[in-house]
Amino acid sequence: MDFRDTAEEARFRSALRRWLQENLPEGWGSPGYQEPEGEARVEFYRDWSRRLYEAGYVGLHWPKRYGGHEAPLTFQAILLEEVGRAEAPEHIGVIGLGMAGPTILARGTEEQKERFLRKILTGEEVWCQGFSEPGAGSDLASLQTKAVQTDGGFVVTGQKVWSSFAHIADWSILVARSDDSGDKHAGLTYFLMDMHAPGVEVRPLRQITGDAEFNEIFMDSVKIPADRVVGEVGDGWSVAITTLMNERANLGFALTSRLDVAFRKLVTLAKATGTNGTRAADDPLVRDRLASLWTDVQALRFTNYRAFSSFLRTGVPGPEGSVAKLFWSETNQRLTKTALQIEGAFAMLGTGSDRAVEGGRWQNLQLRSRGNTIEAGTSEILRNIIAERVLGLPKSR
Amino acid sequence: MDFRDTAEEARFRSALRRWLQENLPEGWGSPGYQEPEGEARVEFYRDWSRRLYEAGYVGLHWPKRYGGHEAPLTFQAILLEEVGRAEAPEHIGVIGLGMAGPTILARGTEEQKERFLRKILTGEEVWCQGFSEPGAGSDLASLQTKAVQTDGGFVVTGQKVWSSFAHIADWSILVARSDDSGDKHAGLTYFLMDMHAPGVEVRPLRQITGDAEFNEIFMDSVKIPADRVVGEVGDGWSVAITTLMNERANLGFALTSRLDVAFRKLVTLAKATGTNGTRAADDPLVRDRLASLWTDVQALRFTNYRAFSSFLRTGVPGPEGSVAKLFWSETNQRLTKTALQIEGAFAMLGTGSDRAVEGGRWQNLQLRSRGNTIEAGTSEILRNIIAERVLGLPKSR
């Protein structure tokens, strides 16, 4: 047990830190900075992703033949930490890197690997996810999107929801029902769907913050060739589980790192804000909460590390990721709520108000945080997973 | 809506308050006071109960023909409040007054009413309760104590647990299985069992605090005459529900009143105790907690009042009692835990230590409080009741 970087890790970390310092987009992170909008925004992120790739910072632990570096997994952890710490832009391939790619690597055909993996890394092709449906959220296996087998492939009809990046995506991982005769888990098949195929329509979904981060995907007789099935026909449930486990495993470091940044900003807020005539940072109740949040962030960091160690040993993400996701989501909710409390009455003012504290960013973050306990496995489902798969309690359903 | 006493209520309250002041047992409540032990203790409480009765303060809302006063129900609420407030000894008939009596009143025969009710009020006969069994706690209907019908009555064999007062009781309300052929709720019968009958054995059960407040009751072929059945044979489940609803309805005022007293003592503790070089009562974290606890106690008080109003209208205790019991139990746990925190390291010292704060009473109360969320309906069962019977959600079992 050694919480310090090895010499090799330290070299990698400091080179990366320097690279980020020198290469962040101009003006990025400065107070008045405005991200580009619309098409320009996509180009901006695609460009940034390409530069990250060219600098050798994408796909660190992926095989070299698909554009990766076969570096130790710890490097990937360091990358996620440092990108979070620098508040650098995200690689546009969040879904490709965290969900589609690992799934194709684990379960895809050689042709699929050759065809898709490198373009995920370069940012050339953007991916989205088609799992949840209006009638199938926590109970994913009850999904109703139909995939009818035809000559040489499938025809897919149905609706997906909660798909981030779908509005700019080239490809989607998709789970659909190819057989509804038997057990609901058995009849699912996992596809790679071309988002530019005829019959695919994407509509943005406006969320609680007013932003539209997610989309609905409507599929009307979309043709998918047979070689775009991942795993066996009818084996989609087990492939989807691979995806979800990887999602949670990959989230950990990035989310914790961002949370750590958010905590430091919260401290800045507490020092800058006066309540009851003194700095919030001098209020014992605020101090107690800050100490507790800091403890949460550290606990999360080292819980991720411990889960990571077990990942390193087994090569497969385990259910420990559920603990980290659950704890992260609730910590983020507490943290952002604390920011509102520190702001006092100014908590009422949102984006667009020059009187708003820090442009209303905490209001946005706080509202957005309510989704954290719903997306990527509701807290209720995660507690089931912990109870049943980690603690060995009998199934509650 | 008027939170003040009517003139009549105010007169009753002040007379009662004066009576308590003048009649509390000598030395009662003074710092060094020691309650009598063993047999003398039973006699002490029996005597006190008799005096309460003779002063007209027992069975206020019960019919006059059974020794009651047919006073408005509000008087009963005032009585419970004032007895709690004065920290007066309890009437020995806690189970008789709160569970057995109301059940006999509601469901008993005229003969049973004549035979039992007055002696509950006078304290002449002490009652206990025989519901829970080692294998039947929350799932009361799965109880296994057998009642076999014979000529003129029943023969009962089995084991009951968590029975307070059983070691001094003359009578027990008892639910046993008289028919195990059908639905588990259908075959139960409700009895009044003579605790002095041959075959009844009582063993004390030592609890977390080291005290033995509860007992186990072992029944080996105990004969119960047929006229000691309450309600119909096989209708024991519905009679038991009557008992449990009354238990929760009656608990409210007394418990809140005691909680209010405990809160005032907690404030005294906070003012007397130094942490970090100042009074605990000056520590903003302690102040926040005290304000929150005070708010809890008031919220509980007025929630009881509101439930009481609905009781007054309908004459039947409703499921609102579950809210009050649940909230009370958790408030009491928070309150007693706060006392330990205020004590600092002295929280480690228990009864029998001259270094212990207030003789270790808070340690005892804190440990005892853990039972509050288990006894008289676990919090899990109460949340089920609220979800299903108050909120109309589908059954979870």
Added chain:
Amino acid sequence: MDFAFSEEQEMLRASARELMNDRYPPERVAAIADGGGFDREEWPAIAGLGWIGISVPEEQGGAGLGFLEELVIVEELGRALYPGPFLSTVVLGLEALRLGRAEELISDILSGKRIATVGWAGEDGRFDVDPAPKVSWDDERLSGVKLFVPDIGVSDLLVIVGGTAQGAGLWTVDRDAEGVTWRELPTVDGTRRQGEVTLREARATALHIDGPASLERLRDRALAALAAEAVGLGSRAIELALDHTRTREQFGKPIGAFQAVAHQLAQAFLEVETARSLCYWAGWAVAEGTPEASTAAAAAKARAAEAAVAACERAIQTHGGIGFTWEHPLHRYYKRALGIAATFGWGDSLRARVAADLLDPP
């Protein structure tokens, strides 16, 4: 002792609920919140119901009922997220004018002709009753900045609350008078917009009040009313969640049959109902002017706001993704609940006052 509402009070509640269901269903509230805000023209209809002067004696042109009745209405308005200026005009503005015996203005308010709002917090965002100068007043002209002035867009009259070098005061000034500039501030909660007012030597009228005690009374009314709004909207959020979880099926049964869902809502119910008890007690105490009124109102507002926020959070959680969308009405309940929590002091600061009342009695 009587802890139930009277039949008349229950009838008032029923008619308020009916009216709100009728005129301010969620779609309507959404359109107002997301659009241009409350339409001033809709206000006189409220006057027609006699709600404005509900707690004003009949001889002063009111309905002759009390603050408890006013709270019954406020709770129902909160339940509906009513986006009009009731809190500002009736709970605060009218009472301020009554405390200052501004008869003529009172009758304009009662008739619905004029709408008043109250500027309380200064640039520090605090709603205090304290002697620290917040505005300056030279016996003719008033200067200062007021933030978080509710419903300013539809108000005619401003009541300014403040400490000056001479002590606590209340003033009236026309919103559009010379020396007054105002604007709406973009708020998270679109159903209650907040404004900013800047007074630069504006000609104002001082109300003759009973010093800080009048301000305390105003504040206690506001706290009790905010608590009632919170209780109303919290209950409604739970009902929405119950409707959803009774019908939404996952894993072959309604999700409300899962304890992980059901017990969250049971807990939300417990919290809102116990807060409701505090709220009615505080309302009664404020109505009667009993000694515990201030403490009770602070405790009730703190607890009710927290219960409402938590109830909305649990409602969103048990709704799953749909509760996180803009199209679903829940987020407006949540934003109002957060707004209630943030105005007139978050729980911490209210509990600090409760603690002072309990632990350091004068």
Added chain:
Amino acid sequence: MDFAFSEEQEMLRASARELMNDRYPPERVAAIADGGGFDREEWPAIAGLGWIGISVPEEQGGAGLGFLEELVIVEELGRALYPGPFLSTVVLGLEALRLGRAEELISDILSGKRIATVGWAGEDGRFDVDPAPKVSWDDERLSGVKLFVPDIGVSDLLVIVGGTAQGAGLWTVDRDAEGVTWRELPTVDGTRRQGEVTLREARATALHIDGPASLERLRDRALAALAAEAVGLGSRAIELALDHTRTREQFGKPIGAFQAVAHQLAQAFLEVETARSLCYWAGWAVAEGTPEASTAAAAAKARAAEAAVAACERAIQTHGGIGFTWEHPLHRYYKRALGIAATFGWGDSLRARVAADLLDPP
């Protein structure tokens, strides 16, 4: 970066667990706790295992391992509620002697011949590192009162921690020396008894230490070790609850199949596991003497104690009535957890120190 224990460390853990299962099963611990306490004669067996000097360099007669290994043992002892003087003698006493280079005493401790304990808190019950005089020292004789001295009944040697008018100090004095009176105080937790010591001009030996830094190091070791105990016993309490809820049936199925039960235990697991992460981090930081050691140890102790207390409470709750009885072992876990929470500062005071480290860096 390597966040896992080595194979050797895991073997140490396994052997410690086996030994505890073997020699200190719950019945044995119950007998000791409810009876006369730990038998001093059992101590040398621990010395025989090499655990006493586990973190002492080989050249000083120890096992040459580190504080992390010591914590592995402490966690296992916590798991078993080991009622012997490991915390007092090894974590605190021995380290104090090492800080003071009291070579001869060190070898007596290492051999198991002598048992040392530490008197830290004065009559105010605080475990501070501060300059306020707690004892008086005239270069020969020591006077003062020490409370909460663990395992005093089986100790030979007292290490006294205190501030004097001359600064922070550590002294050794024989428990049974002239001028020393001592007694056991009745504690709620029978598995760790606490004592009171009164020194009246007792002849003591001052240890030459590095001022407050030495005391801070001692305190940080104590905090990290208490955190490890808490994590160990919290995990065990959860396991007891899992065993119970997997087999106890109500309503026709194991109660662990009810989310109301299962999710409580999932939450307890989450809390203990995240506290475990903090505990190992703190242990590593203390072992390595990194700058964050003090902050990490305070945070870990605060969180681990709270997690253990909550885990025991949830275990009692999910056990139902049986968990509330004296005959069931759970209550001893709970009492130890509360004892851990109460010693060396409750969460509030530790978080106050964490906040100071974060917000007011020197």
